Amino acid sequence: MYIYDGNIKLDAVLDMPVKKEGKCPLCIIIHGFTGYKEEPHLEAVRKTMNEVGVATLRVDMYGHGKSEGEFEHHTLHKWISNALAIFDYAKTLDFVSEIYLCGHSQGGLLSMIVAPMERDVVKLLIPMSPAIVIPKGARSGNLLGTPFDPNHVPEILHSWDGRDLDGNYVRVAQTVDTDAAIKNFRGPVLLIHGDDDGAVPYSDSVDAAKKYENCTFVTIEGDDHCYGKHLDKVTEAIRDYLVKFMENR
Numbered sequence: 001m002y003i004y005d006g007n008i009k010l011d012a013v014l015d016m017p018v019k020k021e022g023k024c025p026l027c028i029i030i031h032g033f034t035g036y037k038e039e040p041h042l043e044a045v046r047k048t049m050n051e052v053g054v055a056t057l058r059v060d061m062y063g064h065g066k067s068e069g070e071f072e073h074h075t076l077h078k079w080i081s082n083a084l085a086i087f088d089y090a091k092t093l094d095f096v097s098e099i100y101l102c103g104h105s106q107g108g109l110l111s112m113i114v115a116p117m118e119r120d121v122v123k124l125l126i127p128m129s130p131a132i133v134i135p136k137g138a139r140s141g142n143l144l145g146t147p148f149d150p151n152h153v154p155e156i157l158h159s160w161d162g163r164d165l166d167g168n169y170v171r172v173a174q175t176v177d178t179d180a181a182i183k184n185f186r187g188p189v190l191l192i193h194g195d196d197d198g199a200v201p202y203s204d205s206v207d208a209a210k211k212y213e214n215c216t217f218v219t220i221e222g223d224d225h226c227y228g229k230h231l232d233k234v235t236e237a238i239r240d241y242l243v244k245f246m247e248n249r
Contacts, residue, residue: 003059005085011066012059012086013037017050023097025123025246026055028086030079032105033131033144034161036065041226041234042104045128048235052242054100059086061107072164075172076110076134083114087121098249102126105200105225109134112208113176116184124245125189126238129197129225132204138173144199150174182211189215190241192234194223216241 003010017024027049031037037058046056060067061082063074090099101122103111108130115125137143141150144160153167153174189212193205202219209217218237223230 003086003089005062005082008062008082009068010059010061010082010085011037012057015046015050015056015058017053017055019053020055020095023095024053024055025098025100026057026090026093026096027100027102027124027126028083028090029056029058030061030083030101030103030107030110031058031064032103032107032129033134034064034071034159034163035105035107036060038065039104039226041128041231044231044235045102045238048239049242052239053246054242055096057086057090061110071159073166073168075166075169076106076113076176077172079106079110080114080117083110084117087114087118091121098123100124100126102128103130104128105131106134109176109178112178112185113181115187116181119185119187122185122187125185125187126192127189127205127208128192128234129194129200130191130205130208131200132178132208133200135173135176135178136204138170138176143170143173178208179211182208186213188245190218190238191215192218192220192237194220194225194227194230196222197225199225 062069062078063071101111108127115122153170155167157165159165195202209215
């Protein structure tokens, strides 16, 4: 299926709970930088949510996966626009009782930014290994290991996987205020991060967890950015949290 953000077609998959009686929650799941909706860690999260009674909506964002747009020209502003279009679609689904938002890496950062924009709708926020380092690095002059002059942003940078990235990506990222986004979301947050993450600093999530008003922080000990060692611990944390959360709704 597809969701349209203006004239941009976003590839999406809607998965229903294993057992569904009446209305159910829906969780929007967003992948990360260079990622896509079928990545193993996202599939595992989707499966866990479906098993405990939550529908999931996974979407390839602009320039990623099977969606339209060129990777080189994607920015956080375009992803924010994508996310708002996804929310507009989710709000039309008559089986949905409430909406949750989950994102990994850049998708985790995006979820943190978008949650306060949809504060009346997002009943639970789940950032996974959020790439708070992206706006920090854009301002300091190092984008995921690529150095540059932050006061004179080049027209083209090279991403960590060798692909070109438009300088507008950095210019947009420099404007992102993660602290303001955290301050403006007062709903419940489940923040998950591996403490052996070599891609984005674990310490950024430690700091973010302290700033949220209502945050449960789960450390996946000895694990990397995409939970290649202890993915079961991630799904266990999500399962346990969701079961208790939904029991109290």
